[in-house]
Amino acid sequence: MQRYFTTQTAQLGQTVTLExxxxxxxxxxxRGQLDDQVEIVTANQQAYRAKVTALQTTTVSLQLQAALPSTEMSRRVLxxxxxxxxxxxxxxxxxxxELGAAGFIFFASQYGIAKWPPQRQAKKLTRLRKIALEAARQAHRNVIPTVNIVANLTALCQQVKDIGIVAYEESGKQGEHAALVQTAQQLRAGQTxxxxxxxxxxxxxxxxxxxxQAAFVPAxxxxxxxxxxxxxxxxxxxxxxxxxxC
Amino acid sequence: MQRYFTTQTAQLGQTVTLExxxxxxxxxxxRGQLDDQVEIVTANQQAYRAKVTALQTTTVSLQLQAALPSTEMSRRVLxxxxxxxxxxxxxxxxxxxELGAAGFIFFASQYGIAKWPPQRQAKKLTRLRKIALEAARQAHRNVIPTVNIVANLTALCQQVKDIGIVAYEESGKQGEHAALVQTAQQLRAGQTxxxxxxxxxxxxxxxxxxxxQAAFVPAxxxxxxxxxxxxxxxxxxxxxxxxxxC
Structure with missing residues (x-):
């Protein structure tokens, strides 16, 4: 079943309008028709099964008929x-x-060969946010992941989080395998x-x-x-x- | 460090020849030189650090200098x-x-839109096996995954295995989440x-x-x-x- 996101707030039984x-x-x-059923995610990230009640030239009205369970991970992963x-x-x-990320942040790094010059970043972000929206619809997410660019690692370290990890090849090579599982266990519901x-x-x-030094754990x-x-x-x-x- | 596969069998201290x-x-x-170090995986799936000892027109000889730990999963996943x-x-x-598969099998299925006609299958397999080899080198695998095509689901069901599972969307939707973990726990080292x-x-x-009916578990x-x-x-x-x- 197709899933659509709306920025409107509505409750079960109420009507929302897609634009x-x-x-x-x-x-x-x-080629939607009257009485067709789709899924609607409202502004508060609640999904509903909904029925088409009116088709206008540029809008579609739908009544929210049944709440659907969330498909989100209990913790936010950026x-x-x-x-x-x-x-x-x-x-x-x-x-x-598709795999449940809460958001994506791209940053310029020392060994990176690709550059996104400032004048092209707005276009990049528009494109990536559209991809996130489409994938969120397909994967039946309740949240459209955020996509952002920060200037460098210092700006990245300042992002709000509860725990930070850094995926580090050398850790894997040296047989380190516990940090990821420990981090997963430490993180409480709702944390980032x-x-x-x-x-x-x-x-x-x-x-x-x-x-x-900014307390990111190598994993x-x-x-x-x-x-x-x-x-x-x-x-x-x-x-x-x-x-x-598990 | 670059990793190469050889079909030769050799022990620590012995010499292998790449062709x-x-x-x-x-x-x-x-642009390899004498005394350069690379990694060699021998026919028995053992990886070694090796030193270039001779460069001939179309071959390179290397001495196996130190055994390296395996990067393979303890069970085979097809x-x-x-x-x-x-x-x-x-x-x-x-x-x-990259993620450790032991092999890949493609099969024609009812809802599949793409077709690989018999006369194109040999070319497909050559291409996919080359991709598997390159990815195995990059990921530092000890095994080059196999790639095969079978005619249909009946032929697939006859493939040798210890446990079979089928990834089934409806299982996920209905909240089934234990089958995969149980299967992972049941499978012993060396099993498929x-x-x-x-x-x-x-x-x-x-x-x-x-x-x-062929005992595949929906997961x-x-x-x-x-x-x-x-x-x-x-x-x-x-x-x-x-x-x-874990």
Whole structure:
């Protein structure tokens, strides 16, 4: 069933009105009809099964008929990545949204080859936020992940979080395997984890040091070497396993 | 450090000779010199740190100097996927190799839109096996995953395995979350898990029934809807978490 997000607040039994792209999609792309059923997520992140009650030129009205269970992780996981090459940011956001990330933060890092000059950042963000919205609809999320860019590691260290970790290849190689599980156990419902990943070339030793001094815990992600774009997906799947399956 | 696979059998202190693409890569692409160090995985899946002892026109000789720890999962995980669209098979193999899969099996399924006609299968397999080799080198695997195509679900059910599971969206939706963890706990070291995933449209109810009758256990992968190409990566990350981090 198609899922749409609205910025409106409404309760069970009340009516919401889709506008813009969502209304266009339901009416034109999906050829929606009166009485069709879809899923609506309201501004307070509650999902409902809803019935189409009116189709106007550019809007669609729907009545909220049944509350649906949340598909969100109990803790918020923010994925911070050194700016990666080519279209890898697109798919970190797409796959990371499917896998439950609360948000994404991209930052310029020492070994990063790709640059996002300030004049192109607004366009990048628009594109990545659209990918997050589409993936959130497909994955039946209750939350559209945030996407942001910060200037550097210092700005990243200042982001609000309860626990910070840094995915560190050397930790995995040295057989460190407990930090991720311990972090998952420490984090309480509603708290925020900020997980930092390097770009293709990894993080520089000075960057790892700066993160450690800012209380980020180095965490290994198993014995194999994961590419920059694979490591965040491993982390999100691991946390889902520990919080949602165990 | 670059890692190369050889089909030769050798022990610590002995010499192996790289040929073909591996020799070309070490000599021409990496501009290898005498005394350079690389990693060599021998035919018995043991990795060594090795030193270049001779560079010939089309071959490179290396002495095995130190045994390296294995990066393999203790159990073998075979990923079976309904043939997916476009280049998705490429990246299931690339990412799945990084995440530790022992092999990949593609099969024609009822809701699959993509077809691999018999006359194109040999070319497909050559391409996918090359991707698996490259990803195994990059991820520092001890094993190059196998890649195969079987004609249909009946042939898939006959593959050798100790436990079979089928990733089933409806299981996840209905809140089933214990099957994967239980399966991970049941599987002993050296045993083989065969995990089946549908194509973009999912598996047909009759296909799920056939798998269940062949003793495949339906397993949910958390509450969010994962795309066909994301679900195998979740599974591999989850099993690594349970076997290698917990």
């Amino acid at each position: 813009g792209e969502a209304a266009h999609h339901l009416q034109r792309v999906m 994925i911070a990545c050194g700016i990666p090459k080519k279209t890898k940011a697109d798919w970190i956001v797409q796959k990371g949204t 984890l900020l997980a930092v990943f390097g770009p293709e070339g990894g993080l520089a030793p000075a960057e790892v040091l700066q993160l450690r 290994g992600l198993g014995p194999r070497i994961l590419r920059a774009e694979t490591a965040p997906l491993y982390l999100l799947s691991a946390l889902s396993t520990l919080w949602e399956l | 073909g693409e591996a020799a070309h890569h070490l000599q021409r692409v990496m 990923i079976a996927c309904g043939i997916p669209k476009k280049t998705k098979a490429d990246w299931i193999v690339q990412k799945g190799t 898990l065969l995990a089946v995933f549908g194509p973009e449209g999912g598996l047909a109810p009759a296909e799920v029934l056939q798998l269940r 949910g992968l958390g509450p969010r809807i994962l795309r066909a190409e994301t679900a195998p990566l979740y599974l591999l990350s989850a099993l690594s978490t349970l076997w290698e981090l």
